[in-house]
Amino acid sequence: MAWKPVEYVDASPEVRAVYDDIMQTRKTDWINNFWKVLAHDPATLKRTWESIKQIMAPGALDPLTKELIYLAVSVSNQCNYCIASHTAASRKAGMTDEMFGELMAVVGMANETNRLVSGYRVEIDKAFE
Amino acid sequence: MAWKPVEYVDASPEVRAVYDDIMQTRKTDWINNFWKVLAHDPATLKRTWESIKQIMAPGALDPLTKELIYLAVSVSNQCNYCIASHTAASRKAGMTDEMFGELMAVVGMANETNRLVSGYRVEIDKAFE
Amino acid sequence: MAWKPVEYVDASPEVRAVYDDIMQTRKTDWINNFWKVLAHDPATLKRTWESIKQIMAPGALDPLTKELIYLAVSVSNQCNYCIASHTAASRKAGMTDEMFGELMAVVGMANETNRLVSGYRVEIDKAFE
Amino acid sequence: MAWKPVEYVDASPEVRAVYDDIMQTRKTDWINNFWKVLAHDPATLKRTWESIKQIMAPGALDPLTKELIYLAVSVSNQCNYCIASHTAASRKAGMTDEMFGELMAVVGMANETNRLVSGYRVEIDKAFE
Amino acid sequence: MAWKPVEYVDASPEVRAVYDDIMQTRKTDWINNFWKVLAHDPATLKRTWESIKQIMAPGALDPLTKELIYLAVSVSNQCNYCIASHTAASRKAGMTDEMFGELMAVVGMANETNRLVSGYRVEIDKAFE
Amino acid sequence: MAWKPVEYVDASPEVRAVYDDIMQTRKTDWINNFWKVLAHDPATLKRTWESIKQIMAPGALDPLTKELIYLAVSVSNQCNYCIASHTAASRKAGMTDEMFGELMAVVGMANETNRLVSGYRVEIDKAFE
Numbered sequence: 001m002a003w004k005p006v007e008y009v010d011a012s013p014e015v016r017a018v019y020d021d022i023m024q025t026r027k028t029d030w031i032n033n034f035w036k037v038l039a040h041d042p043a044t045l046k047r048t049w050e051s052i053k054q055i056m057a058p059g060a061l062d063p064l065t066k067e068l069i070y071l072a073v074s075v076s077n078q079c080n081y082c083i084a085s086h087t088a089a090s091r092k093a094g095m096t097d098e099m100f101g102e103l104m105a106v107v108g109m110a111n112e113t114n115r116l117v118s119g120y121r122v123e124i125d126k127a128f129e
Numbered sequence: 130m131a132w133k134p135v136e137y138v139d140a141s142p143e144v145r146a147v148y149d150d151i152m153q154t155r156k157t158d159w160i161n162n163f164w165k166v167l168a169h170d171p172a173t174l175k176r177t178w179e180s181i182k183q184i185m186a187p188g189a190l191d192p193l194t195k196e197l198i199y200l201a202v203s204v205s206n207q208c209n210y211c212i213a214s215h216t217a218a219s220r221k222a223g224m225t226d227e228m229f230g231e232l233m234a235v236v237g238m239a240n241e242t243n244r245l246v247s248g249y250r251v252e253i254d255k256a257f258e
Numbered sequence: 259m260a261w262k263p264v265e266y267v268d269a270s271p272e273v274r275a276v277y278d279d280i281m282q283t284r285k286t287d288w289i290n291n292f293w294k295v296l297a298h299d300p301a302t303l304k305r306t307w308e309s310i311k312q313i314m315a316p317g318a319l320d321p322l323t324k325e326l327i328y329l330a331v332s333v334s335n336q337c338n339y340c341i342a343s344h345t346a347a348s349r350k351a352g353m354t355d356e357m358f359g360e361l362m363a364v365v366g367m368a369n370e371t372n373r374l375v376s377g378y379r380v381e382i383d384k385a386f387e
Numbered sequence: 388m389a390w391k392p393v394e395y396v397d398a399s400p401e402v403r404a405v406y407d408d409i410m411q412t413r414k415t416d417w418i419n420n421f422w423k424v425l426a427h428d429p430a431t432l433k434r435t436w437e438s439i440k441q442i443m444a445p446g447a448l449d450p451l452t453k454e455l456i457y458l459a460v461s462v463s464n465q466c467n468y469c470i471a472s473h474t475a476a477s478r479k480a481g482m483t484d485e486m487f488g489e490l491m492a493v494v495g496m497a498n499e500t501n502r503l504v505s506g507y508r509v510e511i512d513k514a515f516e
Numbered sequence: 517m518a519w520k521p522v523e524y525v526d527a528s529p530e531v532r533a534v535y536d537d538i539m540q541t542r543k544t545d546w547i548n549n550f551w552k553v554l555a556h557d558p559a560t561l562k563r564t565w566e567s568i569k570q571i572m573a574p575g576a577l578d579p580l581t582k583e584l585i586y587l588a589v590s591v592s593n594q595c596n597y598c599i600a601s602h603t604a605a606s607r608k609a610g611m612t613d614e615m616f617g618e619l620m621a622v623v624g625m626a627n628e629t630n631r632l633v634s635g636y637r638v639e640i641d642k643a644f645e
Numbered sequence: 646m647a648w649k650p651v652e653y654v655d656a657s658p659e660v661r662a663v664y665d666d667i668m669q670t671r672k673t674d675w676i677n678n679f680w681k682v683l684a685h686d687p688a689t690l691k692r693t694w695e696s697i698k699q700i701m702a703p704g705a706l707d708p709l710t711k712e713l714i715y716l717a718v719s720v721s722n723q724c725n726y727c728i729a730s731h732t733a734a735s736r737k738a739g740m741t742d743e744m745f746g747e748l749m750a751v752v753g754m755a756n757e758t759n760r761l762v763s764g765y766r767v768e769i770d771k772a773f774e
Binding site: 200204205207209232233236237238240241243244245247248249250 | 499
C-alpha cells in the first residue's frame, strides 16, 4: 500500500523533465524520495517543484533563513521525513550545530507560549492592531 | 472567566521585578498583555521570561532570524495573539513587507509538503540518516 | 452561514430528550451553546452526549482530573470555545487558580518538549518498549 | 509498555461480540489491530465501534466520500497507522490512484492556505457570515 | 499591523489579472478577502490561485467532493476564516445540511481515533503494508 | 544526521551536573535518551531540566495528575517518543490500566468535540465570559 519511488529510468518524459530541473537547480545528481514518490502524480510533482523552486530562491530572505524556517515548521508539525530532509538541506545551506540548537530552542518555546496564550485567553493589545 | 492583565501598580514585588527586567531588556516602558496575564502565576511568569530572554538573545542566530522563526511557528499553529505580537516584534527587529511575504510563502509550503510526505508515506532516504 | 442554537421550545422531542438528560445529569437548568448547535444533527447530538456522559462519569479517574485533562487537550489544540467551557466546568469540579496555573505550565512544557523530541529525532529507549 | 492486540480466542464475550459485529458489518473474517488493541478497554472498544458504524454508514454522503474524508483528516494529522488503514479502506470503497493523488493535492493545499489565512490575519467577509 | 484587502481599483495590473481570472473561473463578480489580502504579495497571489485553480478543477473527484475535503481539513485545523469560506463554497457546490452534519461527524471521529491509535501505539497490520 | 545520546562518561562537567541532578531528583541511576540528546546543547539541557523539575514537582496538583496531563498532551500531539516515556512515567507515578483507558477516552473525545465546535462555529456562551 506504500508508494514506491519512481526511478529516473522508469520515469515518463514529463517526470524526467522535473527530475532534470531539480538536479540542475540544486547542482546535484541525486533526487530524494519525496520527489520520486510524488512522481506517481506528475501534475502534483510539477506544481510542487515549481512552487518550491520559486519560494526557496534567494529573495528578501537568504536561502539559509528560508531553510531554517522550513525546518522549524516541520519540527513543529513533527513530520519525521521532513525533519530529516530539511536538516540535511539546512546543513548544506550553512546551518551549524549551534544554529540548530538555537532553532530548536525557539521552536520549543514558541510552541509553549502559543499554548499559554490560548489557555489564559490573552486579549490582543491595541498596540498590535 | 477570562484573565485580566495585572497592571504594574497592582503587581507584587516579585511580578514587578520581572516587568522591570522585561522593560529594561527590551528598552521600552511598555508591557504587553501576555506577561500581564501570566502574572497571575508568578512562578510561570518568571520562568517563561527568563527562558525567552535566554533563547531570544543574539547567538549563532541573529535576533531577526529568531523572531522570524517564532512567527513562523505561531502562524503554523494558528495562534492569533502570537501572530499579532510576533509580527510586531519581527518588524521592530527589521522585518520588511517583502520578508513577511516570503516567510508566509515558506510556512504555507512547508505545511503543504509535510502532509504530502505523510499521505504518500515517504520513506526516509539513506542519505539523510 | 453560522449555526444558530436550537432553543428548547423549538426543539424536536428527540432533541428535547437529550437536553433533559443533560440538565438532569449535570443538575442544572441550563444548556450551553455546544449542545444547542449540535441539535441541528440530532444523531450526532445524541451520540456525542451519550459518549461524553459515559466518558466523564467518575471511574478510575475522578471528575476533576477528567475535566483537567479535557481542558489540557483543548488548550493544546487552541480551541477557544472549548477552553472557555471546560475552564468553567473545571472550576465547577473544584479547580482552583493554583491548579489552573500548574495545568497551564504542564501543557506548555509538554508542547515544548514534544517538539524538542521531534527536532532532535530522539530514539525510544529500550526501557520504554 | 506497548499494547498487544487481543486475539479473538483470548477475548472476553463482551469483546467477542464487538469483533463479531465488526466482521459481519464489514463482510470480512479479519479484525485489524486498532480494534484488537482497544479491546484492553471494552467500554471504549464498544463505544468507538458503535460510533464508527453509525457515522460511516451510507447516508447523505456515500461510503467512499466518507472514507476519503477520514483519510484526508488522518493525513492532515499525520497519523501513520490511520493513513495506512484508511488508505486500504478507501481503496476497498473504490478509491483509484487518480483519486488518491487528487485527495493529497487538496489536503496539501488546504494546509497551505489555512496558514496563509492565519499569518495574514484575513478578516471574514460579510458575505460568509 | 493587520493586512487590508487590496481592492480592484487600487490593484496593479498583475494583481488585476489574477482577480479577473478568479471571477471568470468562478463565474462571479466578487473576490473574497483571502485573495485581496494575498495581493500584498503578487507572486504568492498568482502561484496560490493557479495551484487552487488546477487542484480544485473537476477530475477523478468531482468539485463537491473536493470542497468537502477542503472543508474537512480546515475544520480539523480549526481555521475559522477557512471554515466560513469553504462552508460557503461547499454549499454553492451542492452541500446540504445533512451532508454537512455527516462531514462533521466523520471529521470529529477521525480526530478521536487518530489519538486513540497514537496513545495505544497501535502497530500497523501487515495487511496494510 | 540523527543525534546520538551523550553518555555520562563522555559528558562535560556542565552536562554531568544536570545528569546528576536528574538522577538524584528521580531517585534513579538512569538517564533516558531525551536528556542525553539535549546534551548537545547544554544551555537547552539545563534550562529544560530546571523548568521540568519546577513544573512537575508536587503542588496544587499531585505528581500523578501532572504526569497524566503531560501524557494527554503528548498523545494529542501524537509524539511517539513522548507517549512512550510519559506512559512509563505515569505508571511509575501510579497510573493503572483503568486510568490509562479513561485518559485515552477523554483525550479522544476532547479531540472530537474540539473539531465539532470549530466546524459548527459555536459562539461562546455569555455565562462562560
